[in-house]
Amino acid sequence: MLNVASIRVIPRIFAIRSFFLILALLSPDIAHPAAIHDLTKHSSLRGAYLIEQPDASVVNVQLLIEAGEYDNEGPEGLAHYLEHLVFWSAGKPPGQNIDSNISDLTDGAWTSRNWTAYHNSGPAEKADNMLRQTARVFSDIELDAKFATSEREIVQREYDLRVIENPLRQLYNKLYKRMYRGHPFARSILGDRDTISRFTPALAEQFKARWYLASNASLIISGPLTPTQLEPLLKKHFINLPVGELPQHAWHARLHKPLSTSVQMTHRGLSTRKLIYLKHVPPLADIDFAVQYVAQHLVAKLLNSSQPASLTKPLYYDEFYVRSVRIRLLLQPDRSAVLLVEAEPEDDVDDEQLILTIEKSLSQISSIDQFESSFDKVKQKELQVLRRESDIHNVQTTIARNTLTILGQPMTTGQFIEVLESVTLKHAIALLNAIAQSDTIGRGVIYPEK
Amino acid sequence: MNQAARNQAKRKNPLAIIFALLPSILFVCTNTRANTAETLEDTSDTDIEMHTTPDGHQFSFHHMTEARRAAISIAWKGGMAGVPNGKENIGFYGPFLMTNGGADGRKPDELAAEFEALDAGAHLYSEDDAIRGFIVAPTADLPKAAEIANGILARPTLDARWLARFKRRQTDGQLDARKQVNQQAWMTLRSLAISNPRYLQAWSWHPLENSETITIDDIENWHQSSISTDELTIAVAGKVTPEEAASAIDTGLSGLPETNKRKNFKPLTLDFDSQTVLVHQPDADKSYLLIAGSLPSQNHPDDLAHALAVGVLGQSKQSRLQKTVRNEQRASYGFIGGKYPFSKSHEVLALEGEVETEKLPNVIAAVEKAYKKFITKGIGVVEFPVAKRIMLKRSRSQMEKPSSIAYLMTESDLRGLPQSQALSLVSRAETLTRASVNQAISTNFPAITDMLRIIVTPNRNIIQADCVIEDFSEVASCE
Numbered sequence: 050m051l052n053v054a055s056i057r058v059i060p061r062i063f064a065i066r067s068f069f070l071i072l073a074l075l076s077p078d079i080a081h082p083a084a085i086h087d088l089t090k091h092s093s094l095r096g097a098y099l100i101e102q103p104d105a106s107v108v109n110v111q112l113l114i115e116a117g118e119y120d121n122e123g124p125e126g127l128a129h130y131l132e133h134l135v136f137w138s139a140g141k142p143p144g145q146n147i148d149s150n151i152s153d154l155t156d157g158a159w160t161s162r163n164w165t166a167y168h169n170s171g172p173a174e175k176a177d178n179m180l181r182q183t184a185r186v187f188s189d190i191e192l193d194a195k196f197a198t199s200e201r202e203i204v205q206r207e208y209d210l211r212v213i214e215n216p217l218r219q220l221y222n223k224l225y226k227r228m229y230r231g232h233p234f235a236r237s238i239l240g241d242r243d244t245i246s247r248f249t250p251a252l253a254e255q256f257k258a259r260w261y262l263a264s265n266a267s268l269i270i271s272g273p274l275t276p277t278q279l280e281p282l283l284k285k286h287f288i289n290l291p292v293g294e295l296p297q298h299a300w301h302a303r304l305h306k307p308l309s310t311s312v313q314m315t316h317r318g319l320s321t322r323k324l325i326y327l328k329h330v331p332p333l334a335d336i337d338f339a340v341q342y343v344a345q346h347l348v349a350k351l352l353n354s355s356q357p358a359s360l361t362k363p364l365y366y367d368e369f370y371v372r373s374v375r376i377r378l379l380l381q382p383d384r385s386a387v388l389l390v391e392a393e394p395e396d397d398v399d400d401e402q403l404i405l406t407i408e409k410s411l412s413q414i415s416s417i418d419q420f421e422s423s424f425d426k427v428k429q430k431e432l433q434v435l436r437r438e439s440d441i442h443n444v445q446t447t448i449a450r451n452t453l454t455i456l457g458q459p460m461t462t463g464q465f466i467e468v469l470e471s472v473t474l475k476h477a478i479a480l481l482n483a484i485a486q487s488d489t490i491g492r493g494v495i496y497p498e499k
Numbered sequence: 500m501n502q503a504a505r506n507q508a509k510r511k512n513p514l515a516i517i518f519a520l521l522p523s524i525l526f527v528c529t530n531t532r533a534n535t536a537e538t539l540e541d542t543s544d545t546d547i548e549m550h551t552t553p554d555g556h557q558f559s560f561h562h563m564t565e566a567r568r569a570a571i572s573i574a575w576k577g578g579m580a581g582v583p584n585g586k587e588n589i590g591f592y593g594p595f596l597m598t599n600g601g602a603d604g605r606k607p608d609e610l611a612a613e614f615e616a617l618d619a620g621a622h623l624y625s626e627d628d629a630i631r632g633f634i635v636a637p638t639a640d641l642p643k644a645a646e647i648a649n650g651i652l653a654r655p656t657l658d659a660r661w662l663a664r665f666k667r668r669q670t671d672g673q674l675d676a677r678k679q680v681n682q683q684a685w686m687t688l689r690s691l692a693i694s695n696p697r698y699l700q701a702w703s704w705h706p707l708e709n710s711e712t713i714t715i716d717d718i719e720n721w722h723q724s725s726i727s728t729d730e731l732t733i734a735v736a737g738k739v740t741p742e743e744a745a746s747a748i749d750t751g752l753s754g755l756p757e758t759n760k761r762k763n764f765k766p767l768t769l770d771f772d773s774q775t776v777l778v779h780q781p782d783a784d785k786s787y788l789l790i791a792g793s794l795p796s797q798n799h800p801d802d803l804a805h806a807l808a809v810g811v812l813g814q815s816k817q818s819r820l821q822k823t824v825r826n827e828q829r830a831s832y833g834f835i836g837g838k839y840p841f842s843k844s845h846e847v848l849a850l851e852g853e854v855e856t857e858k859l860p861n862v863i864a865a866v867e868k869a870y871k872k873f874i875t876k877g878i879g880v881v882e883f884p885v886a887k888r889i890m891l892k893r894s895r896s897q898m899e900k901p902s903s904i905a906y907l908m909t910e911s912d913l914r915g916l917p918q919s920q921a922l923s924l925v926s927r928a929e930t931l932t933r934a935s936v937n938q939a940i941s942t943n944f945p946a947i948t949d950m951l952r953i954i955v956t957p958n959r960n961i962i963q964a965d966c967v968i969e970d971f972s973e974v975a976s977c978e
Contacts, residue, residue: 106892107892147826148822148826152817156816199829200829202830202855203832205855206830206831206832206853206855207832209785209853210853214678214679214680214784317782318679319675320670320671321671354612355607355615361608362608366606366607366608372664372667372668373668393668395664395667396667426615426616429616430615430616430617433618434618437568437618
């Protein structure tokens with residue numbers, strides 16, 4: 050559904066995150082009702098929520114800490130390295146080494162631009178174990194010193210896996226660096242070979258001490274538990290955790306106008322050029338943020354669709370400007386947004402011609418005759434899918450997590466549907482106008498190495 | 500397609516989208532010893548009914564009371580042997596052009612927009628022995644989805660301009676793939692183990708130039724001789740009545756020719772020499788290790804035991820291989836073990852991952868030691884119940900999805916097995932014991948000395964190899 054750009058780590062090393070069609074084919078079709086209970090008062094956490102799913106087969110626990118790479122002032126990628134260390138430390142029994150136990154808990158962790166999360170799932174009778182393990186995220190890191198230091202090499206291998214043969218990711222990193230120069234938004238979550246080599250457990254501990262506070266973390270638990278069953282477990286594991294005073298997030302610093310920029314690079318792994326067109330979109334002051342968030346999701350769907358008022362239609366269908374195109378809209382924590390257009394231009398189309406076409410198309414979309422019907426089709430489809438899936442357990446959990454990390458409060462699927470219903474054509478037009486009017490543009494092209 | 504999907508796709512057909520769909524299904528697409536211990540989780544065999552549509556198409560039907568949608572799976576039996584030699588990649592371009600290039604007089608975007616408005620999914624793709632098609636939709640959307648599908652099947656536009664565009668993209672994608680270390684490793688493996696060039700063309704796109712000779716006439720000939728109402732196996736699962744399903748099937752297949760000219764390639768043979776091949780790529784930024792050997796096919800009675808065993812060997816953070824290579828050697832982010840069906844008769848066991856170049860010699864020794872221990876001593880007392888619980892959980896999850904059940908029913912039929920296999924998955928998993936799984940490992944898993952080692956690396960001298968090449972296309976010098 051609505052993704053926060055993130056790095057999924059252990060153990061989903063080769064997990065599948067399929068595209069929409071495959072999701073549509075594979076969605077589990079059995080579903081059941083749920084509600085969200087606010088149990089914050091039974092913990093030291095900023096938030097503690099239970100999504101009650103009486104007939105779920107497992108309990109899922111997600112601890113979300115509002116600190117990611119944007120909050121890191123050390124070597125780029127340190128928040129992610131810390132996540133690795135904490136994952137291993139919290140996941141093992143105290144005093145034992147990491148491979149000493151075999152567990153059927155499915156646990157994992159990820160780091161995004163401004164959040165770090167630790168999650169696990171297992172049968173309801175293991176809820177106590179899962180919560181104990183999750184609470185250990187706040188404890189001191191307990192790892193063999195050699196292991197902790199050498200985890201840096203594993204992060205290096207992860208960088209190799211995700212970035213070295215991924216030219217677009219390298220291009221994105223360069224564009225962000227120039228466009229948001231000096232601001233946390235310029236930072237890359239993984240870092241690079243040089244910064245990774247400078248990680249130390251001590252630096253990671255410093256970051257942890259600053260940000261891994263209960264007052265900066267929320268817990269979302271879903272599964273066949275009742276509030277009455279969960280309350281004592283929260284009191285047992287999540288009271289008397291470090292709270293402290295939180296520093297202000299560095300991204301709160303007023304963003305000087307980002308720079309329009311242009312980047313060109315080459316990559317040996319490419320046989321044809323790829324282009325990125327990027328636009329910084331300031332926050333929309335007049336629209337409720339939840340509505341903006343959902344409107345953004347709908348507009349991205351519309352731009353990617355085959356509807357007459359899409360961006361794909363002029364670029365891919367009507368004329369052969371591109372062989373492929375993907376459009377995304379990402380929300381930043383300061384409520385600004387970034388439009389990302391990734392395209393593979395056809396050989397006979399030059400970069401300038403393509404960029405002009407993108408800009409012209411974006412500025413005209415909301416005035417196309419079929420704009421209203423295109424928007425309505427996309428919205429109705431989203432509503433139809435969401436209503437059908439609204440009581441599927443992982444859909445509920447995903448919506449709660451995404452709304453918590455973006456809006457600050459978890460939403461039920463019902464609440465999310467209400468917001469989706471309230472998004473109007475006017476909101477979509479306001480967003481498209483803001484995109485069209487923004488003059489902060491990043492252009493990047495990556496060419497095959499000769 | 501994301502990295503993970505690409506990792507799956509590379510095993511057989513590097514850019515075939517369907518392999519994004521398969522992993523979760525392959526895990527459970529299995530056949531074990533017959534048993535009678537049905538459980539409450541399982542659906543009874545008698546829940547599969549046979550029906551015939553008004554137009555005479557026979558289909559198997561499984562009603563799922565709690566499902567929200569229905570899935571129709573159709574397999575056009577028979578392979579690609581009818582296409583000219585060297586043009587086997589029609590198997591990719593044909594279905595791709597049919598589904599993405601417009602149909603029924605409608606332009607590609609009109610057709611796509613019409614389908615996007617439905618709460619439905621669909622797919623069409625080639626396998627070596629069948630063309631497979633799926634529609635998944637709520638009952639209300641099924642007639643419209645079937646109508647669109649019929650246009651695609653019976654009256655695709657097959658526009659030469661769009662074919663040329665897809666070929667440009669696909670050719671460049673293949674060239675890019677060849678520059679990746681994991682793709683080099685798998686292409687080397689296929690080139691060494693498979694002698695029939697028709698399979699290599701279909702799965703490795705080698706030689707790539709052959710695929711560029713495919714014309715719109717080739718696609719039209721393939722379409723006319725392949726998509727018919729002959730030799731079908733049709734399975735329906737989900738919340739739909741037999742009458743509604745029959746109507747959708749008749750709509751979807753309306754107007755198709757009654758006969759086809761599909762025929763299979765000569766049966767696949769795999770030959771794994773126990774040699775070490777080093778693919779020296781001086782410009783590569785990293786190294787890849789792939790150790791592979793033969794497993795019995797998915798039709799083998801122990802297949803479910805093999806799946807559980809492979810899970811313990813290489814499919815989680817606490818797997819044997821992950822502990823060995825990541826936690827002990829500190830040499831890889833992820834080192835996995837998997838089993839991959841190359842055909843209905845052949846499966847490949849692969850131990851693989853990116854590895855820090857300088858640690859390769861130690862990693863190879865450590866992986867071989869860990870694997871030897873695994874096939875000698877089997878799965879441990881603590882590991883087994885955890886692995887079995889995970890397998891049961893996944894199996895039960897598959898049983899909730901109409902698309903998985905329809906796929907498995909079709910797959911059973913194509914394998915010559917009773918379709919009830921698809922529904923007895925959970926009970927078959929429940930019969931597994933540690934002893935039976937360990938027996939299957941010791942009997943059926945290849946010895947490390949019978950496995951092929953492929954190392955793709957920038958360091959020519961990092962290990963002593965039996966054969967050194969610079970590209971998978973040079974493997975003839977290793978044979």
